[in-house]
Each structure stands twice: as structure tokens, then as C-alpha cells.
Amino acid sequence: MRIATYNVEWFANLFDENSKLVADGAWSGRRDVTRAQQAEALGIVFTALNADAIMIIEAPDQSPSQSTVAALEDFAAAFDLRTNRAVMGFANDTQQEIALLYDPEVVSARHDPQGDETGKKGGVDAPRFDGVFRIDLDIDAHEDLVQFSxxxxxxxMETRTGVAFRMIGAHLKSKAPHGARGRDAIMRLSIANRRKQLAQAIWLRARVQAHLDQGTPVIVLGDLNDGPGLDEYEGLFGRSSVEIVMGEGNGNPLFDPHAQRALGQRIPALPTTSRFFIKDEGRYLQALLDYIMVSQDLRQKRPVWRIWHPLDDPACWAVEELRDALLIASDHFPVTLDIDL
Incomplete structure (x- = not known):
């Protein structure tokens, strides 16, 4: 089967208050791209992926005026996708949900949160992901309270042949230092935000470890927005969120070949999964942000990873319609995993 992760920039902007797809000439959230152009491009990309399950990062909003599941299923119907069933977990207030679009003829998917529910006081043993995690972030003998935005x-998850496994979709992101004035204040807030992101990675890894300890196959996929050499603060903490979630050094790590390549080279020629326009510089920046990490039992099945980057993948480049669609649809490119389950 084929499993994918795809961060779709401002997917929510393509749907009205009734969670219906709007493909008109108004601007989308994408730079210089209309809603019709982005919707058509996404239809082409999702059709070309032909995945059995797609973890969508920045999925349509879940709010009193919009339904993530209804919007994704309407999108699937508009383009006659076989991944026509959607499931989501805990909503957030960023208009960027995490949801799975999947083919119910191939696999079943059920939101099944683990861990204890917490009040405002939080918990220390990997509480439920909508709760509060207590952890000492700065080694001052005082526990901080951390939440996922x-x-x-x-x-x-369970395949139609009865193979069960766990899947965790994640979007870890260190907030920009909004409101800070002056170099020192910006640095302090940036470091504090990075600490919170690393705490979220520790929390996520603890959940992964619990499943591994039970012998359960695990796939963690999504946008970790962090990685080796990504910014100047990495040296302060020793490890990136990617390394923490993978569990490097603990004897039971997750595996992603692109992350492994980045971690294994001092001056790496990195694969990339995203392409952002830097307005002040008039150029594009590329980065490795999106991953599909698998447990060692799944790695033994010799899965095949692919980044659908139109400028790096010859097969994507060769099909002009797909090449253009990938560039129009989002500032991230899909990552797929082909595995025999």
C-alpha cells in the first residue's frame, strides 16, 4: 500500500462556510494563485499520488462554520478520489488541522488517543495530546507546562487483510518571536519557543516508545519543521526535534532515509520537501521538513520512500501537468511510502 504525507498551504481557504469546495477566481492563501488554480492543481496531485492513505497537514479548518471531515470528503468527491473518507482528531485554533484522507476499501482508520486526560496542572507521563505536559525545560528545578498548538x-489503523498498526500525524512548529522588540528580546523568545518545540518532540517520542514497547508497528508522519542545520539555535540544544522523535541512540529508533541522510553528513547535500519564496531576497529557500518515520519491524519490509519534488524527481519533471501542479498546489511537496502490509 501507499501512505503519504502532504502539507497543503492554506487548504482551508478553498472552502466556504458549508465546507464546500470553492474553485473561483478569488485569491487563495497561496502567493499569486487563485482558488481555482490551487484546487485544480491539488486535484491533479492527489490523483497522481494514488495513495491509500494521505496524512494532510494544514487540513481545512474545524470550527462552528467549517468541518474538516466534510470539506475533505467534498474535495475527494469533486475529483473522484478513492481516498474518499476522512478522519481527524483534536481540533486546534490555527485553521490548520491534521487529518487523514483514506480509501476505506483498503484500510480503516480510527482516532484513538492514548494517555491520561489532564487538567491545567498537567501530567508527566505522556498525557493525551490535547492535555498539558509537565517538564523542566531549562533545568531550573521548576516544571514548565507545555501544550500542543x-x-x-x-x-x-488496520488493513483489509487484518494487519494492525499505529499512525501518528504531527505538525511541530516553533513559533516566531511575535511581539519581541530588539535583538536580545527576539533571541530570548526564539530560544523559549524552541524549548517548547523540543518538549513537544519529547512528549511525542514518549508516546511512540510506549507503542514500541508493546511491539506495535508505528508510523510517524508529517511536518516536523525542524532538522539538522535548519537554524542557528540547534547548537544550543544538541538535538533537533527530528532526532528526538526518531529516538536516536535509545536502541529502538524510527527510520526515515531522508532524515538519516541529513543526520549522517557533516555538510550534506540534502533532499528537500518544501520551497518557500523569500520576498526580501527575491529567491526561493528549500528545506527538508516532511517525514515518514517507521518502526524497525516495518523497515524490515523494505519500504520505498519518495519525495514528489518536481525539480528533483525526474518522473515528476517529465509530466508537465504534474510538474506545474506540484508547484502551484502548495509550498510543500508530498512524501510517499510504498510498503507491503
Whole structure:
């Protein structure tokens, strides 16, 4: 089967208050792209992926005026996708949900959050992802309270042949230092935000470890927005969120070949999954942000990973319609995993 992760920039902007797809000439959230152009491009990309399950990062909003599940299923119907069933977990207030679009003829997916519910006081043993995690972030003998701005999506998955596994969709992101004035204040807030992101990674890894300890196959996928050499603060903490979630050094790590390549080279020629326009510089920046990490039992099945980057993948480049669609649809590119389950 084929499993994918795809961060779709401002997917929510393509739907009206009734969660219906709007493909008109108004601007989307994408730079210089209309809603019709983005919707058509996404239809082409999703059709080309032909995945059995797609973890969508920045999925349509879940709010009193919009339904994530209804919007995704309307999108699937508009383009006659076989991934026509959607599931989501805990909603957030960023208009960027995490949801799975899947083919119910191939696999079942059920939101199945683990861990204890917490009040404002939080918990220390990997509480439920909509709760509060207590952890000492700065080694001052005082526990900090950490929450996910985008709670990971925990799914109990089962193929039609009866193979069960866990899937966790994640979008970890260090907030920009909004409101800070002056270099020192910006640095302090940036470091504090990075600490919170690393705490979220520790929390996520603890949940992964619990499943591994039970012998359960695990797939963690999504946008970790962090990685080796990504910014100047990495040296302060020793490890990136990617390394923490993978569990490097603990004897039971997750595996992603692109992350492994980045971690294994001092001056790496990195694969990339995203392409952002830097307005002040008039150029594009590329980065490795999106991953599909698998447990060692799944790795033994010799899965095949692919980044659908139109400028790096010859097969994507060769099909002009797909090449253009990938560039129009989002500032991230899909990552797929082909595995025999």
C-alpha cells in the first residue's frame, strides 16, 4: 500500500462556510494563485499520488462554520478520489488541522488517543495530546507546562487483510518571536519557543516508545519543521526535534532515509520537501521538513520512500501537468511510502 504525507498551504481557504469546495477566481492563501488554480492543481496531485492513505497537514479548518471531515470528503468527491473518507482528531485554533484522507476499501482508520486526560496542572507521563505536559525545560528545578498548538493525530489503523498498526500525524512548529522588540528580546523568545518545540518532540517520542514497547508497528508522519542545520539555535540544544522523535541512540529508533541522510553528513547535500519564496531576497529557500518515520519491524519490509519534488524527481519533471501542479498546489511537496502490509 501507499501512505503519504502532504502539507497543503492554506487548504482551508478553498472552502466556504458549508465546507464546500470553492474553485473561483478569488485569491487563495497561496502567493499569486487563485482558488481555482490551487484546487485544480491539488486535484491533479492527489490523483497522481494514488495513495491509500494521505496524512494532510494544514487540513481545512474545524470550527462552528467549517468541518474538516466534510470539506475533505467534498474535495475527494469533486475529483473522484478513492481516498474518499476522512478522519481527524483534536481540533486546534490555527485553521490548520491534521487529518487523514483514506480509501476505506483498503484500510480503516480510527482516532484513538492514548494517555491520561489532564487538567491545567498537567501530567508527566505522556498525557493525551490535547492535555498539558509537565517538564523542566531549562533545568531550573521548576516544571514548565507545555501544550500542543496542533495536537498530533493518533490513529488505530488496520488493513483489509487484518494487519494492525499505529499512525501518528504531527505538525511541530516553533513559533516566531511575535511581539519581541530588539535583538536580545527576539533571541530570548526564539530560544523559549524552541524549548517548547523540543518538549513537544519529547512528549511525542514518549508516546511512540510506549507503542514500541508493546511491539506495535508505528508510523510517524508529517511536518516536523525542524532538522539538522535548519537554524542557528540547534547548537544550543544538541538535538533537533527530528532526532528526538526518531529516538536516536535509545536502541529502538524510527527510520526515515531522508532524515538519516541529513543526520549522517557533516555538510550534506540534502533532499528537500518544501520551497518557500523569500520576498526580501527575491529567491526561493528549500528545506527538508516532511517525514515518514517507521518502526524497525516495518523497515524490515523494505519500504520505498519518495519525495514528489518536481525539480528533483525526474518522473515528476517529465509530466508537465504534474510538474506545474506540484508547484502551484502548495509550498510543500508530498512524501510517499510504498510498503507491503
Amino acid at each position: 496542533k495536537p498530533p493525530l493518533e490513529l488505530a
